[in-house]
Structures are given as structure tokens and as C-alpha cells.
Amino acid sequence: MGILKRMKTGAIVTAVVATVAFAGVLVAFSSNASPYVTIEQAKHSSGDRLHLAGTVDQKSISHDVRARTLRFKLTDDTGAKVQVVHQGDMPPNLSEVKFVVAVGKMEGGDFRSTQMIVKCPSKYEADKNSGANKPAGGK
Amino acid sequence: MDLLQGLPVAEPWSLTAGSIGRGSIQASIGLFSLAALAWLLPKRSKLLDRVGGSSFFLGSLGLFVAIITLGTLFLRNQFQYQYIFNHSDADIPVYYKVAAIWTAQQGSFLLWGVSSAIFGLLSLKGTGDYRRWYGFAYAIFLASISGILAYESPFNIMKDVIQDGKVFVPPIGDGMTPSLQNYWVVVHPPVIFLGFGALTVPFAYAVTAMLSGNVKDWAKQVRPWSLATLSILGLGLCMGGLWAYETQGWGGFWAWDPVENVSLVPWLLMATLTHGLIVQAAKGKWIASNLLLSGLPFISFVYGTFLTRSGLLDKVSVHSFASMDKSALVILRTFLAILATAFAVLFVARGLKLAKAAEAATPMKESAPGVDRENTYRFGMLLLSMLAVVVALGMSWPVITAVRGGQGARVEEFLYHLVVVWFFVPLMLMMAVAPFLGWKPSSWKEIWARVGNQLVFSVGLTGFVFVGLQNDEWGVVGLGGKMLNGPLNSKLPLLPVMALLIFLCLFVALTGTWRAIELGRKAGLSLGGFVAHFGLAMLLGGLILSRGFERKQQEMIQEGSPVQMLGYQVAFTGIKAKDLFDRDGQATFTMTDGKGGVTKMTPGLYYYEQGEELKSQVWPFVVVKPTHDIYFALHSPITDVWEKPISIKPGETKITDGVKLTYVRQTRTGQPGMSGTKFISEMKIEVQETETKFGKYTIRPYLELGPDGVKPSITPVGTQFFAVLGRMDASDRSVELRLLFQRPLYPVELFIKPMTLLVWFGTGILTLGGLMSAFARRARRKRAPAAEATDVVPQGI
Numbered sequence: 019m020g021i022l023k024r025m026k027t028g029a030i031v032t033a034v035v036a037t038v039a040f041a042g043v044l045v046a047f048s049s050n051a052s053p054y055v056t057i058e059q060a061k062h063s064s065g066d067r068l069h070l071a072g073t074v075d076q077k078s079i080s081h082d083v084r085a086r087t088l089r090f091k092l093t094d095d096t097g098a099k100v101q102v103v104h105q106g107d108m109p110p111n112l113s114e115v116k117f118v119v120a121v122g123k124m125e126g127g128d129f130r131s132t133q134m135i136v137k138c139p140s141k142y143e144a145d146k147n148s149g150a151n152k153p154a155g156g157k
Numbered sequence: 158m159d160l161l162q163g164l165p166v167a168e169p170w171s172l173t174a175g176s177i178g179r180g181s182i183q184a185s186i187g188l189f190s191l192a193a194l195a196w197l198l199p200k201r202s203k204l205l206d207r208v209g210g211s212s213f214f215l216g217s218l219g220l221f222v223a224i225i226t227l228g229t230l231f232l233r234n235q236f237q238y239q240y241i242f243n244h245s246d247a248d249i250p251v252y253y254k255v256a257a258i259w260t261a262q263q264g265s266f267l268l269w270g271v272s273s274a275i276f277g278l279l280s281l282k283g284t285g286d287y288r289r290w291y292g293f294a295y296a297i298f299l300a301s302i303s304g305i306l307a308y309e310s311p312f313n314i315m316k317d318v319i320q321d322g323k324v325f326v327p328p329i330g331d332g333m334t335p336s337l338q339n340y341w342v343v344v345h346p347p348v349i350f351l352g353f354g355a356l357t358v359p360f361a362y363a364v365t366a367m368l369s370g371n372v373k374d375w376a377k378q379v380r381p382w383s384l385a386t387l388s389i390l391g392l393g394l395c396m397g398g399l400w401a402y403e404t405q406g407w408g409g410f411w412a413w414d415p416v417e418n419v420s421l422v423p424w425l426l427m428a429t430l431t432h433g434l435i436v437q438a439a440k441g442k443w444i445a446s447n448l449l450l451s452g453l454p455f456i457s458f459v460y461g462t463f464l465t466r467s468g469l470l471d472k473v474s475v476h477s478f479a480s481m482d483k484s485a486l487v488i489l490r491t492f493l494a495i496l497a498t499a500f501a502v503l504f505v506a507r508g509l510k511l512a513k514a515a516e517a518a519t520p521m522k523e524s525a526p527g528v529d530r531e532n533t534y535r536f537g538m539l540l541l542s543m544l545a546v547v548v549a550l551g552m553s554w555p556v557i558t559a560v561r562g563g564q565g566a567r568v569e570e571f572l573y574h575l576v577v578v579w580f581f582v583p584l585m586l587m588m589a590v591a592p593f594l595g596w597k598p599s600s601w602k603e604i605w606a607r608v609g610n611q612l613v614f615s616v617g618l619t620g621f622v623f624v625g626l627q628n629d630e631w632g633v634v635g636l637g638g639k640m641l642n643g644p645l646n647s648k649l650p651l652l653p654v655m656a657l658l659i660f661l662c663l664f665v666a667l668t669g670t671w672r673a674i675e676l677g678r679k680a681g682l683s684l685g686g687f688v689a690h691f692g693l694a695m696l697l698g699g700l701i702l703s704r705g706f707e708r709k710q711q712e713m714i715q716e717g718s719p720v721q722m723l724g725y726q727v728a729f730t731g732i733k734a735k736d737l738f739d740r741d742g743q744a745t746f747t748m749t750d751g752k753g754g755v756t757k758m759t760p761g762l763y764y765y766e767q768g769e770e771l772k773s774q775v776w777p778f779v780v781v782k783p784t785h786d787i788y789f790a791l792h793s794p795i796t797d798v799w800e801k802p803i804s805i806k807p808g809e810t811k812i813t814d815g816v817k818l819t820y821v822r823q824t825r826t827g828q829p830g831m832s833g834t835k836f837i838s839e840m841k842i843e844v845q846e847t848e849t850k851f852g853k854y855t856i857r858p859y860l861e862l863g864p865d866g867v868k869p870s871i872t873p874v875g876t877q878f879f880a881v882l883g884r885m886d887a888s889d890r891s892v893e894l895r896l897l898f899q900r901p902l903y904p905v906e907l908f909i910k911p912m913t914l915l916v917w918f919g920t921g922i923l924t925l926g927g928l929m930s931a932f933a934r935r936a937r938r939k940r941a942p943a944a945e946a947t948d949v950v951p952q953g954i
Contacts, residue, residue: 035539047554071564
């Protein structure tokens with residue numbers, strides 16, 4: 019009896035609320051975070067916000083400006099290749115970019131993406147100390 | 158190397174300056190270490206105290222000298238230094254040359270060190286009995302950051318410009334990244350880094366309290382500092398959001414990017430601490446949690462810095478980070494590990510016991526049943542700190558999940574919103590009720606009697622807001638059917654959710670104002686807390702309204718072909734620029750509403766050369782109205798039909814992006830090698846010209862030999878395109894062809910965002926309130942601490 023009685027009700031409720039909240043957050047994140055996938059994993063995943071990271075094959079880029087569709091071949095970390103069909107907000111100047119993360123899902127052998135996270139190569143890439151293109155630390 | 162010929166040799170002063178910069182940082186390492194040692198030695202004497210203080214002062218001076226030296230080198234265009242070459246240029250305005258100091262890693266670490274040192278010097282004076290251990294803890298940190306700077310030095314001279322023992326100065330630098338060239342780069346980093354620097358103060362106080370054994374008195378001393386830190390960091394965060402909004406072109410303030418979260422976590426923890434300190438000051442309670450909360454903001458910031466610098470989040474952030482110098486990263490990692498471990502050990506081994514003993518010595522009454530300020534603060538702080546945990550977990554999620562195997566997973570904006578709202582709603586309710594709670598418990602009935610009116614009034618006000626938003630141009634008309642992602646994959650209707658969120662903001666703003674008026678002028682600066690809460694409610698309300706009721710549409714616009722966007726007719730009218738490279742260049746558009754009213758929009762557009770390529774820099778254009786912002790984002794204009802020129806040989810046919818191209822034959826007029834000779838490529842081309850119209854043309858673009866080399870013709874293809882030849886390959890007779898739009902395509906995005914002005918006002922009021930509070934709680938030496946005891950006014954924010 020001793021411990022419980024000595025602890026104040028407030029502290030007990032606090033601890034319970036904290037634990038429940040923390041567990042809730044963990045569950046929410048575990049079940050809803052968008053996974054990074056390889057092409058092979060994308061074929062077997064059900065989510066529609068799969069994050070497929072890879073390099074862009076510059077020669078394969080085709081851009082139907084009027085239909086707002088961008089197509090290119092993407093090579094993932096494992097070396098596998100896939101045709102990405104992107105519709106939605108257009109990334110600026112894909113031809114300057116090597117590395118992208120396409121967000122979407124597999125559909126009929128193509129990866130259909132609705133969002134493209136583009137890493138702009140730093141202007142100073144060639145230099146020894148490649149620079150960040152944002153002020154460091156905070157934005 | 159021939160390249161160096163003709164370049165001026167570096168003036169001796171510039172090389173001396175570099176040595177001074179490097180030397181002063183090294184001296185700072187030594188001086189801060191000496192200060193720490195002097196304060197650590199067990200046998201105390203006045204001399205040791207004086208050595209500690211003087212070394213601390215001189216060490217700080219070393220950092221100041223370093224940043225001033227760096228600034229001078231930037232201003233005087235000393236491009237022989239790698240850091241200056243990489244981030245500045247001869248022709249950028251003076252204020253950008255100064256701002257270039259902090260546009261990359263080395264300089265921003267220096268800025269962190271400098272702002273920490275400033276706060277160190279300012280706070281050391283008022284530490285009183287805590288001086289010894291406070292100075293010790295602070296000096297250790299400053300020695301570490303100076304150590305990092307010794308490796309991440311901005312004072313390194315490029316190897317390429319050294320020849321025969323001489324250093325040559327390149328006439329130009331690589332320039333500042335064009336997307337950074339905006340007034341915010343001058344304003345925002347110094348403010349947020351002052352905030353980061355100020356985080357060291359509460360941390361050092363917590364360590365000091367635990368080392369010295371006196372865990373009671375520090376609360377009063379640290380309060381103004383914690384409030385100032387909270388305000389400055391908050392201002393920095395808001396400025397970052399405003400910067401993103403004004404320049405990035407995605408129409409928002411906050412994207413839950415790791416870089417943003419790294420600053421938000423310490424802010425949330427600091428906000429928690431400021432409330433905990435109120436309880437400690439008033440009732441002598443919660444010492445242990447305050448000690449912990451005082452250290453955590455700083456530790457979480459160092460952790461965040463490490464996380465974003467380590468390359469662990471490469472795939473997650475849209476920001477590209479420079480990978481740190483390996484030795485510097487090792488120092489940072491070691492520092493983080495030692496810092497977190499030492500703090501944890503100190504807290505568990507000493508802090509907890511000391512806090513318990515101190516609380517036991519303070520007579521405490523049994524709490525009576527009911528709701529009082531203490532238990533409201535307890536839950537408020539719990540939720541606030543949990544919010545910090547949510548954000549910290551969210552930003553670390555890619556790393557946490559990657560450790561468990563696989564490639565990891567990312568917490569996206571929608572998920573943050575989904576989780577954060579569970580904390581937001583009760584927090585806002587508590588913020589609304591707290592002004593009417595005293596330290597003595599009240600029954601629910603009493604609370605209702607005090608707050609009920611305001612609650613009903615807030616519901617009514619929410620209704621009024623919705624009536625005010627009945628506007629089909631910028632308000633809620635037409636948004637009725639919109640749904641939001643809810644928990645457990647459910648869909649929630651937008652309007653009721655927004656109504657709830659707006660109600661909460663109004664409720665907080667209203668109760669705070671009400672209570673402030675009740676207390677009136679006698680409360681003076683102590684009203685800062687209410688002001689800050691009012692500003693926060695306004696800021697959040699602005700963010701919620703402008704994002705929740707946002708309308709947006711993306712289109713391509715060509716000259717002469719206006720398009721309909723969100724009920725307006727938008728037309729491209731021309732380019733206003735001295736030349737392609739004019740930094741003040743603008744693309745001009747007009748937006749005509751249904752009644753014929755015309756708004757002129759001039760998003761920024763200019764070009765710059767990068768290597769052999771021509772790149773464009775664009776800035777969005779914002780029309781600020783009292784009721785809404787019209788946010789018009791221009792993206793890089795599209796001139797080429799194809800991403801890359803097509804290479805084609807005679808006899809070949811290629812279909813690319815719907816264009817059929819056949820290279821019929823190559824002919825020539827004139828003699829090879831003679832000026833005026835033309836190499837003509839006869840081609841057949843089939844191309845879609847409008848939605849319904851296809852055109853078939855035979856074209857004869859050519860390359861002409863002239864005195865200045867080979868020039869291509871600009872050959873019209875129907876009325877929509879130009880064909881331009883590129884490289885010709887003699888070996889297989891292939892040519893490269895570019896197909897250009899006669900009228901370039903301008904990809905634009907139009908956002909209409911209601912009540913965005915509230916974000917600006919909210920930011921200002923929040924900061925003002927925070928600083929008022931900090932000033933009200935400043936240490937006043939010779940005044941009786943009556944205000945604390947009588948406690949007429951709820952304190953702090």
C-alpha cells in the first residue's frame with residue numbers, strides 16, 4: 019500500500035497520461051510513417067506514399083509539358099531500374115538533378131509518383147568543401 | 158600554373174588576418190580550457206576566480222575577433238580563402254557579403270560560438286554564488302565549439318592559389334547561392350543563432366545547481382534568461398517560416414523539415430521550462446523536473462545539429478547539407494555523447510536527491526481537491542514536453558526505423574498534423590482556462606462561473622469569423638465538401654475541424670485579454686505572459702486559417718494565351734529586366750477578376766551561369782491584403798520542348814515526347830572552311846501545336862560558318878516552335894536538334910490564403926510579450942522579492 023499512498027494522485031495520473039500518449043505516438047508513427055523502399059519492395063508494398071529513392075537516368079527523361087507528365091528511368095540503391103511516371107507538382111529542372119525521392123506507388127510495372135523530393139546539387143559540388151545551400155542550423 | 162598569371166598577389170595584411178582568425182580560435186580553445194580548469198580546481202582562491210573570469214572573457218574575445226576578421230576578409234573580397242571563394246563574389250551587395258559569413262557550415266558554427274559567448278558574458282555577471290560551476294560548465298562548451306571550429310575552419314587558403322610560396326587572389330568568387338539572396342539571409346540566421354546561443358544559459362544553470370548543491374535559488378536567476386531565450390528562439394523560428402513563405406514558392410510557412418524541427422524541439426522544451434519555473438518560484442516544487450527541462454533544450458539542439466550534419470537524414474530533408482569535416486564530426490559526436498551521459502548521470506546521481514531534499518525542507522500543504530494552477534501547469538507542461546518528444550521522434554524516425562532494419566520510414570506533414578492535434582486541443586483549452594485559476598483549488602463550478610461567458614462568447618465569435626469568411630474569392634464558399642485525413646484512416650469534413658481550431662485560438666485570445674483587462678495596469682510588465690499567449694493564438698490562428706482554407710491551382714501560361722485560375726484570368730504580359738542576368742528582373746503578369754479589376758503581379762526572374770549552363774532563379778510574388786494573401790509563384794520558365802537535344806542521323810526517324818522527326822538529308826552551300834558556308838539539315842517534323850491541331854513541316858535549319866565560329870539559324874516550325882541545330886558530328890553525320898517554344902511556357906502556381914497577415918502580427922506580439930516577461934523577471938538586486946510571494950498576477954508565459 020505504502021508507495022501508492024505516498025505518491026500523489028497527480029503524479030500517478032501524470033505518469034499514466036504520459037505513458038498512454040507516448041504509446042499512442044509510437045503506434046501512430048509505426049503504422050503511418052511513409053516507408054523508404056527499393057523497387058523490389060515497392061512491388062510488394064500496399065501503401066500509396068512509398069518513398070522510392072534513386073538516381074535519375076538523364077537520357078531517359080521525357081517531359082510532356084502539356085499533359086504535365088514526366089517520365090524517366092530511376093535506378094535504386096540495389097541497381098534495379100524502373101520507369102517513373104510523375105504527375106503532379108513539377109519539380110524544377112530535373113535535368114540538373116541526380117538524386118530524387120519519388121513518392122507514390124507501383125502501378126502496372128511503372129512507379130506512379132505524385133510528389134518528387136528533389137535534392138538540388140549544391141552549387142559548389144565540385145569543390146572540396148561542398149557547401150550547404152541553406153543557412154546551416156536553422157531555417 | 159598559368160591560370161594564376163596576372164592575378165594580384167595577396168596583400169600581407171590579408172594573410173596576417175587569416176592567421177589572426179585561426180590563431181584566435183586556437184587561443185579560445187586554450188583560454189576556455191584554462192577558465193574551466195581554474196573553476197574546477199578544488200582549492201579555491203580569489204586568484205583562481207579571477208583567472209577563470211579573465212580567461213573566459215579573453216576566450217570570448219577570441220571568438221569575436223575571429224568573426225570580425227572573417228567579416229573583414231569577406232568585405233575585402235579575399236577570395237584566396239576557400240570559404241570566402243565558395244560563398245561570396247565581388248559584385249554582390251555589401252550586406253550579402255556580411256551575411257555570407259553564416260551561409261555555410263563553418264561560419265554558422267562560428268556564429269553559434271559567438272552568440273553563446275555573448276550570452277555567457279552577459280549572464281556570468283549575475284550568477285552570484287553559482288559563478289564557479291556556471292563558468293565551468295559554460296567554458297567547457299565554448300572550448301568544445303572552439304575545438305570544432307579549429308577543424309571546421311573558415312580561414313583555410315585554397316591550395317590552387319599558392320605558387321612558389323606566393324598566394325594569389327582570384328578576382329571573383331563562386332558567389333552566394335542565388336536562392337539565398339534575399340533580405341532574410343541577413344536577418345534570420347543571426348536571430349535564430351542568438352536563440353541557439355542563449356540555450357546554453359539554462360543548461361549551464363542546471364548543471365551549476367546540481368554541482369553546487371543549491372537547487373533552490375537558481376530558478377529565480379534563470380527565469381529571465383529562459384524567457385528571453387524562448388522569445389528570441391521563437392522569433393527566429395517565425396522568421397524562418399516567413400522567409401520560406403516569401404521565397405520558396407510552395408506557399409507555406411512550415412514543412413516539418415528536419416532543419417525546422419531541430420529548432421522547434423528546444424523551443425517547445427524551453428516553453429515547458431518557463432512554466433515549470435513559475436511553480437518552483439511560487440511553491441518551491443518541481444525542482445527535479447525543472448533541472449531536467451533546463452538542460453534538455455540545449456542537449457536536444459546539439460542532438461539535432463548532429464542529426465542534420467551527420468548525413469543520416471540525407472534522403473529526408475530537402476536541404477542539402479555539407480558533410481562535416483570528419484574530425485569536427487567526431488568532436489561533435491563525442492561532445493554530444495559526453496554531454497548527454499554526463500547530464501543524465503549528474504541528474505540521476507545528484508539532481509534527484511538534491512531536489513527531493515530541497516522540497517522536503519519546504520513546508521508544503523496537502524493539495525485540496527479541485528483544479529488549481531499547479532495541476533493545470535502539470536498537464537500543460539506534460540503535453541508541451543510530449544509535443545517536443547513527438548517532433549524529436551518524428552525527425553529521428555528515419556534513423557530509428559533504419560536501425561530496426563530496412564531503409565527506414567519518414568513522418569510526413571499529414572502525420573505530424575494528425576498526431577499534433579491531440580496535444581494541441583487540450584493545450585489550447587488549458588491555456589484558455591489557466592488565467593482564471595489561482596494557486597488555491599477551484600471547483601469546476603467556480604471555473605465555469607469565471608470562464609463560461611468567454612467560452613460562449615468565443616463560440617459566437619467563431620460563428621462571426623465564419624460569417625466574415627463567406628466570400629467566394631478568398632473565403633470558405635465552395636470549400637464545404639473538402640475532407641481531411643483523420644485518425645485511423647478516417648476522413649473528416651474540413652469546416653467543423655477548422656471551426657474547432659479557430660474556436661480554440663479565439664478562446665485563448667479572449668480569456669487572456671479579459672484577464673489582462675481585469676488585472677489592469679497594476680500588473681505592469683507581468684502582463685507579458687498574456688500578451689505572448691495572445692500573440693501565439695493569433696499566430697496559430699493565422700497559420701491554421703491560411704493553410705486550412707487555402708485554394709491553389711497550377712497552370713502553364715504562354716504569352717498571348719491567358720488562363721483561368723481560381724476565378725481570375727491570368728495573363729503573361731512581358732519581362733521587365735535590363736538583361737537576362739539582371740538580379741532585379743521580373744516577369745510581369747496581370748490577374749483580372751470577374752468585375753474587371755486588374756492586379757499586376759511581378760514575380761522575380763533572372764538567369765545566372767553555372768558552368769556552361771544557364772539557370773534561372775525565381776521569386777514568388779505576394780499581394781498582401783487585409784483579408785487574404787494572393788500568392789503567385791513562378792517556376793523556372795520552360796523554353797525547350799525536350800529535356801535534352803535530340804541526336805539524329807540522316808535517314809533516321811525519331812519520336813520524342815509526341816514529336817516525330819525525320820532527318821532527310823544534309824546539304825551544303827559554299828566551300829568548307831570559308832566564311833558564309835552553310836551546313837543545312839533538311840528535316841520533316843510532325844508536332845502537336847494546340848490541343849487539337851497537328852502540324853507537318855519540312856524545315857531546313859543550318860549552321861553557318863562565320864568569322865566568330867559556327868552559328869546556328871533559328872528556324873521557325875509553324876507558329877509555335879523554333880528549331881535550332883546544335884553539335885554536328887562529322888564521323889557519323891549526326892546532328893543535335895533543339896526544339897524551342899516560340900513563346901516560353903511559364904509554370905505558375907496561384908494560392909489564395911485567407912488571413913495570412915495574422916502570422917506577421919502574431920509573431921510580433923508573441924515576441925513582444927516574451928521580452929516583456931523576461932524584462933519583468935530580470936534580477937533586481939536590491940528589491941524585496943515581494944512580487945513573487947504576493948502573487949497577484951499569474952507569472953511568466
